[in-house]
Amino acid sequence: YAQETKIGFIVKQPEEPWFQDEWKFADQAAKEKGFTLVKIGAEDGEKLMSAIDNLGAQGAQGFVVCTPDVKLGPGIVAKAAANNLKLMTVDDRLVNADGKPIEEVPHMGISATKIGEAVGQAIVDEMKARGWKPEEVGAIRVSYDQLPTAVDRVDGAIAVLKANGFKAENIFDAPQAKTDTEAALNAATVVLNKNAGIKQWVAFGLNDEAVLGAVRASESVGIPADGMIGVGIGGAESAINEFKKPTATGFVGSVIISPKRHGYETALNMYEWIANGKEPEKLILTAGSLAKRDDFQKVRAELGIE
Amino acid sequence: MTNSFKKVLLGDQGLVVIFVLAFALVSIFVPNFLTERNMLGLLQSVVTVGIVACTMMFCLAARDFDLSVGSIVAFAGMVAVMASNATGSIIVGILAALLCGAAVGLVNGVVIAKFRINALITTLATMQIVRGLALISSDGRAVGINDPNFYQLALSKLFGVPTPIWVLLLLFVVFGFVLNRTVFGKNTLAIGGNPEASRLAGVNVDRTRIWIFTLQGVVCAIAGILLASRITSGQPNAAVGLELSVISACVLGGVSLAGGRAAIAGVIVGVMIMGIAENVMNLLNIPAFYQYIVRGVILLLAVLLDNLRSSALGRR
Amino acid sequence: MTNSFKKVLLGDQGLVVIFVLAFALVSIFVPNFLTERNMLGLLQSVVTVGIVACTMMFCLAARDFDLSVGSIVAFAGMVAVMASNATGSIIVGILAALLCGAAVGLVNGVVIAKFRINALITTLATMQIVRGLALISSDGRAVGINDPNFYQLALSKLFGVPTPIWVLLLLFVVFGFVLNRTVFGKNTLAIGGNPEASRLAGVNVDRTRIWIFTLQGVVCAIAGILLASRITSGQPNAAVGLELSVISACVLGGVSLAGGRAAIAGVIVGVMIMGIAENVMNLLNIPAFYQYIVRGVILLLAVLLDNLRSSALGRR
Amino acid sequence: MSFLEFAHISKSYPGVQALSDVSFSVEKGAVHGLMGENGAGKSTMIRVLSGDQHADYGDIVIDGQVQKYASTRDAFHAGVIVIHQELQLVPELTVAENLCLGRFPANAGVIQSRQMFAEVYEKLKSAGIDIDPRRKVKTLSIGERQMVEIAKAIMLDARVIALDEPTSSLSSRESEILFALIERLRAEGKVILYISHRLDEVFRLCDSLTVLRDGKLAAHHPSLDNVTREQVVAEMVGREISNVWGWRPRAIGGTRLKANGISGEKLGQPASFEVRSGEILGFFGLIGAGRSELMRLIYAADPRSSGAITMDGKAIQPADPHQAIRSGIVLCSEDRKHDGIIQGRSLEENINISSRRHHARFGILNPRKEVEVAETFIKKLKVRTPSRKQDIVNLSGGNQQKVILGRWLSEQGVKVLIVDEPTRGIDVGAKSEIYEILYQLAEDGMAIIVVSSELPEVMGICDRILVMCGGRISAHLDRDQFSEQAILAAALPDKKTPDAIAS
Numbered sequence A: 001y002a003q004e005t006k007i008g009f010i011v012k013q014p015e016e017p018w019f020q021d022e023w024k025f026a027d028q029a030a031k032e033k034g035f036t037l038v039k040i041g042a043e044d045g046e047k048l049m050s051a052i053d054n055l056g057a058q059g060a061q062g063f064v065v066c067t068p069d070v071k072l073g074p075g076i077v078a079k080a081a082a083n084n085l086k087l088m089t090v091d092d093r094l095v096n097a098d099g100k101p102i103e104e105v106p107h108m109g110i111s112a113t114k115i116g117e118a119v120g121q122a123i124v125d126e127m128k129a130r131g132w133k134p135e136e137v138g139a140i141r142v143s144y145d146q147l148p149t150a151v152d153r154v155d156g157a158i159a160v161l162k163a164n165g166f167k168a169e170n171i172f173d174a175p176q177a178k179t180d181t182e183a184a185l186n187a188a189t190v191v192l193n194k195n196a197g198i199k200q201w202v203a204f205g206l207n208d209e210a211v212l213g214a215v216r217a218s219e220s221v222g223i224p225a226d227g228m229i230g231v232g233i234g235g236a237e238s239a240i241n242e243f244k245k246p247t248a249t250g251f252v253g254s255v256i257i258s259p260k261r262h263g264y265e266t267a268l269n270m271y272e273w274i275a276n277g278k279e280p281e282k283l284i285l286t287a288g289s290l291a292k293r294d295d296f297q298k299v300r301a302e303l304g305i306e
Numbered sequence B, C: 001m002t003n004s005f006k007k008v009l010l011g012d013q014g015l016v017v018i019f020v021l022a023f024a025l026v027s028i029f030v031p032n033f034l035t036e037r038n039m040l041g042l043l044q045s046v047v048t049v050g051i052v053a054c055t056m057m058f059c060l061a062a063r064d065f066d067l068s069v070g071s072i073v074a075f076a077g078m079v080a081v082m083a084s085n086a087t088g089s090i091i092v093g094i095l096a097a098l099l100c101g102a103a104v105g106l107v108n109g110v111v112i113a114k115f116r117i118n119a120l121i122t123t124l125a126t127m128q129i130v131r132g133l134a135l136i137s138s139d140g141r142a143v144g145i146n147d148p149n150f151y152q153l154a155l156s157k158l159f160g161v162p163t164p165i166w167v168l169l170l171l172f173v174v175f176g177f178v179l180n181r182t183v184f185g186k187n188t189l190a191i192g193g194n195p196e197a198s199r200l201a202g203v204n205v206d207r208t209r210i211w212i213f214t215l216q217g218v219v220c221a222i223a224g225i226l227l228a229s230r231i232t233s234g235q236p237n238a239a240v241g242l243e244l245s246v247i248s249a250c251v252l253g254g255v256s257l258a259g260g261r262a263a264i265a266g267v268i269v270g271v272m273i274m275g276i277a278e279n280v281m282n283l284l285n286i287p288a289f290y291q292y293i294v295r296g297v298i299l300l301l302a303v304l305l306d307n308l309r310s311s312a313l314g315r316r
Numbered sequence D: 001m002s003f004l005e006f007a008h009i010s011k012s013y014p015g016v017q018a019l020s021d022v023s024f025s026v027e028k029g030a031v032h033g034l035m036g037e038n039g040a041g042k043s044t045m046i047r048v049l050s051g052d053q054h055a056d057y058g059d060i061v062i063d064g065q066v067q068k069y070a071s072t073r074d075a076f077h078a079g080v081i082v083i084h085q086e087l088q089l090v091p092e093l094t095v096a097e098n099l100c101l102g103r104f105p106a107n108a109g110v111i112q113s114r115q116m117f118a119e120v121y122e123k124l125k126s127a128g129i130d131i132d133p134r135r136k137v138k139t140l141s142i143g144e145r146q147m148v149e150i151a152k153a154i155m156l157d158a159r160v161i162a163l164d165e166p167t168s169s170l171s172s173r174e175s176e177i178l179f180a181l182i183e184r185l186r187a188e189g190k191v192i193l194y195i196s197h198r199l200d201e202v203f204r205l206c207d208s209l210t211v212l213r214d215g216k217l218a219a220h221h222p223s224l225d226n227v228t229r230e231q232v233v234a235e236m237v238g239r240e241i242s243n244v245w246g247w248r249p250r251a252i253g254g255t256r257l258k259a260n261g262i263s264g265e266k267l268g269q270p271a272s273f274e275v276r277s278g279e280i281l282g283f284f285g286l287i288g289a290g291r292s293e294l295m296r297l298i299y300a301a302d303p304r305s306s307g308a309i310t311m312d313g314k315a316i317q318p319a320d321p322h323q324a325i326r327s328g329i330v331l332c333s334e335d336r337k338h339d340g341i342i343q344g345r346s347l348e349e350n351i352n353i354s355s356r357r358h359h360a361r362f363g364i365l366n367p368r369k370e371v372e373v374a375e376t377f378i379k380k381l382k383v384r385t386p387s388r389k390q391d392i393v394n395l396s397g398g399n400q401q402k403v404i405l406g407r408w409l410s411e412q413g414v415k416v417l418i419v420d421e422p423t424r425g426i427d428v429g430a431k432s433e434i435y436e437i438l439y440q441l442a443e444d445g446m447a448i449i450v451v452s453s454e455l456p457e458v459m460g461i462c463d464r465i466l467v468m469c470g471g472r473i474s475a476h477l478d479r480d481q482f483s484e485q486a487i488l489a490a491a492l493p494d495k496k497t498p499d500a501i502a503s
């Protein structure tokens, strides 16, 4: 009797559209190859450890994981070994105690800093197109420093801005108390009100929702759409809704990463590994692409979404 | 003269006085605080918490508890957006949202009052269920608004002040009146103060509790609609953790968790203290991690001051 | 015969019986559930909630409330890792963590008992402050463990069962005994039943409450140390929202929020019901959004059944 | 035909048959007494009448109509008002709001508060109750609260009014106000059910009487003309009680407790007194005289602002009840619901809460001893309960009082026992046994302070009486000086006509 193939796919924020999409594409692979995909959400380290145990108990042979924290690395590796499970990571790469990547675990992803840099570059390009002078522009850094990925993303953007003549004192922190739009909106409103003298603004943050909050804030204090450049990360519905609005808003673009490759290919690679003993590449890096109001459908199609 | 001043400071409205003093201090020492723009921003930032606090006050005063408010706010926002997208009518969307809010509240109320299930557990359960519904109905994604007029709910202004703030003020006035001047309000306080005595006095305890939760649902829906308009989309992840902010604003404002004590002035102050704390921390550019500490310390200080005040008065 | 069966089903331990029946059903119908591996995984998944529930039971029984548990767990974990990294000694790390936990608990207790500040507000404040400390001390990032022996705290086994499970069982036994068989336990229950009467009956109410919170802190630290070992790092974001899980497990297990009622058997059942629900949902591969709904429905069903049971018995 | 009729009422609780097949009827315009031992079923009867509890079997008939209540609301509509044994007030609301709760004068849901306060003010004035309707109930003393509770009887135009031990925490002056009220209601043709353990009151007020025993009808007297008190006592307790007080002389030792210049927030003027070992010292006064406040200060239940206490010649400084108990002082307080019973816990735990420190080792209980102590006092005080495991809230009021007394009588090493209204709600039979226990404790050298509003009680059992008035000790009488006139004269603030009240 041939044992059925069972593969786990654990993600850190199951409610996020991004992970929903990853799961959706992984399911597609499962249907094509005829294996069972077990999807588990694990918001913190403890849930993750339980999830791995759970997979082991169900008789899975391997799993793909996007970990809530990369420092969990040694723990995940040990747990996977204890349960005799093959391990691959997606999106976030595991590191060991001294912060170095654990290279023996196959990984597919894009570094948070890289995404941030793409955002920064998109903002800089748009500023040039509008003819703004970097010294006169204020930047809203919608921050959620509790989450290391969020810090890396905004730091990436800031690095690019600075390299293009942005003054450090014109970058203002708007800390979100939670990762939703309302919290970002409230925090960004304060920044705008405090610096009422600045007329041109750019905004970036952890994801589309954060940047949307900053854009809404600019609208509520009366900054016109051409006085704001917000570039988000993710490119899912929140961003699309924005692009579909009848008139352009300050939300200029979003850096889309392809959940298709991340979901479909990782699941497929894991299947090949288990079924045919074909070990996946140790490191596959994907790229993010900027989508804007006029080309978002094309970009999404290129990335294999929709 | 000094005596009457002391009376004001230590009286029932003492927290209000402390608040006014603190407000004055902040206005003087924090740059950009007392500007029209910042005041409006501040008020807008407390709209959700403030609206929901109106009915949470009733809930706590009747010795109950509602953890499902955050989920209802998110769900009602989704419903408003989806229904108005589907029918093309904003009015229908709003009505649908209010109805959904009322329905969830009614379920809470009936389960708690009639089946006598602990309010904490019941609303924890509906909190999960309703959040699940919000996520399922939209497949976990934000839903955009088709009709731009919907944005006007939050953007429109009257005498230079945005509509949501007016709604908030109106609800404060209405629920302040309901609490102090109506049979419903007094019954609520009586139920919280002594449920047994209220029942024996012929107060319809079950019906009052069901009404409280239903109202809570409706009011959360109002907050949800305004929030959706403000962030120009229905978001299933909105308002996570709202319940704790609202409950702590109420308790800070002197509403007793042991029931029977509530005042709208206190709740307003509670809501404002929390809002001002956030606002000032951002104005002063306090780093995110330190904000946690400051937030905690302010909470403690506010209650501590209030306690010192009342024990100076010899009350416990 | 039938009568004694009825007595068991409807007796004080009725929830336990319901639980045993539910457990049997799940074992039969859910594949892979009743395997040794899954049972161990299940038990390990409830270690944190279970450990903290031991003292939360005391807290609730004395009519108090502790929202700071999640933050203490995270903070203690960080401290354990950082202190043992710094000194090279795991023992020192563990002691430092226990000390920090006790210190936070002591502060909670003193503020609540001596300054008579509402427990909800106080622990909400320390929840923020301690989380802030955890974030600041590590700059918001996880701290890795230098000495691999630290992992052994969670990985080592005795008779094939991992140490954390033994610790959990031990704490269940110890705190069950303390609750029912010691003066401290009885005083806790009396305070919850009627604080003023207990004070007049010579119970040192303040001291008992301070002890409860201090113990709570120590126990959270134990949970934090085990968690850090299990996830092989100290994480400042660990255990967010733990307080709600723990409190609902307790309430589900029959601990009264109005104080004065608690039993360790109930708490164990409460913890297990919540753990099994999660475990089974993952075994059955229920989609994430529907998990919310299932979780809510299970909570409601569990309390509803328990209520039907006791009202069938004619009690309220 | 009779106006109010109870027909074959039966009611059981788990483990207890509270009422079995009780039938009797009451005429219009009559005050009908209901008597019986603690736990005989009197309050249960009243609860059934009020719609709070449903009888398992039997009917209530008012004016020929069989009543079918679904809730207390329906009972109101049938014209029944019940003043329950325990206070049922909402502390955070005002007096007027409490009196109007459940039927506020309202217009479209908005309370007409001016009308409400005016109405309540009138009603209170006409009944001779001097309490400001705008005060919050939490600021009232327990006696004042009782008066508010009683005022509920006149708030509505009721047909049937039932009062469950309304005088148990009232002093003679307030009792008189109540009696006048009852006379008025009788004259208006209401039916009044009156429960009390005080025989004097019952004989003074009632036209007819029913005695319950063990939940069964023991006797029904349509008229009291040829009924004697001894007969009623015998019907209640099943035996004769010749002398309830049973005082006898005993040897009195040296000074035990000396209180010098005690004052606190609620007791402005410093008070001094002493009590000797083997002595039973009575404190009498009207409501608000400050007796309870003084005792709470000595027990350190409230903070003292001045004063010194010496015990057997040594100065002691108890800072809280915990320390007071350890220096040999215990206080059984007057408000059993708020300060006495520990809700949700068993009799056994309620009794052992303080005294268990004598048998617990290293903080670990001795279950055998706990059971032993509990059983001893349940038996000694004749507590009516199915088991020592019973939750104390399920006991009748008098039995709860006995359990609280048991808590303090089981203490060891007590030097000064203070009991505040110790026999509140306790039946005649048990009373004499409780006095007997007090005498024995005194004979063993304990000093006992009895605070009571019942004049015959202080006169009957005490060796010496201190009278308080307006927060001050106003008289000091030895047993040979006891007289109603003298005591009341000292208790009344306006020194007018004590005779009027004594009569």
Ligand SMILES: Nc1ncnc2c1ncn2[C@@H]1O[C@H](COP(=O)(O)OP(=O)(O)OP(=O)(O)O)[C@@H](O)[C@H]1O
Residues within 6 Å of the ligand: D013, D014, D016, D017, D018, D036, D037, D038, D039, D040, D041, D042, D043, D044, D045, D085, D384, D385, D393, D394, D395, D396, D397, D398, D399, D425, D427
């Ligand atoms: N809720 C309850 N559960 C169980 N038993 C109860 C309950 N209420 C009353 N009882 C029992 O019913 C019996 C009658 O009680 P009831 O209160 O009517 O006595 P009572 O005559 O009013 O006594 P007292 O003079 O002490 O007030 C008592 O034995 C009491 O323990």
Ligand SMILES: Nc1ncnc2c1ncn2[C@@H]1O[C@H](COP(=O)(O)OP(=O)(O)OP(=O)(O)O)[C@@H](O)[C@H]1O
Residues within 6 Å of the ligand: D138, D139, D140, D141, D142, D143, D144, D169, D171, D266, D285, D286, D287, D288, D289, D290, D291, D292, D293, D334, D453
């Ligand atoms: N909680 C309270 N708040 C304010 N005043 C109070 C409170 N309790 C009692 N008092 C006041 O203290 C005074 C004395 O109280 P209290 O009536 O209890 O004295 P007492 O002599 O023990 O009389 P009794 O026990 O018969 O009621 C009264 O004037 C009363 O109004």
Ligand SMILES: [Mg+2]
Residues within 6 Å of the ligand: D042, D043, D044, D085, D164, D396, D397, D398
């Ligand atoms: Mg009674």
Ligand SMILES: [Mg+2]
Residues within 6 Å of the ligand: D291, D292, D293, D334, D420, D451
């Ligand atoms: Mg008194």
